[in-house]
Amino acid sequence: MKEPLRYLANAKETLNKSPIEDNIYTDSKYVKSACGIAYLGVLKAVDEYLLSRGLTKKELPKKVEEYEKAFKKYVSAHNGKLQKQFDTLYDELHIAGYYRGLLRDVNVVKEVFKSAKGFIEKIKQ
Secondary structure (H helix, E strand, O other): OHHHHHHHHHHHHHHOOOOEEOOEEOOHHHHHHHHHHHHHHHHHHHHHHHHHOOOOHHHOOOOHHHHHHHHHHHHOOOOHHHHHHHHHHHHHHHHHHHHOOOOOEHHHHHHHHHHHHHHHHHHOO
């Protein structure tokens, strides 16, 4: 699981390029990019987990709906909490952070990144 954590480290490097004023990131370009990179790290962790369960690279999910189905089939049987955490990270990192650019508060972004790291560490077990 080195690769997903590498994505997360790259996301943090990108985030550090944004200036901060009054505990708010002022350059949304870097925040959006960082959230996108962090979400890719989460997906990479899921992909690695699914590969370890016997899926081939060709069988890996391509859409979020396919990831949800794969979770139900391969992950939820072992840990239903991981699917909820994945869904939350999708909403926070991908939708709010990357797609809509709604995350700006330094503390909020740090907490979401902390959740992403926790998810990556849990799924590798």
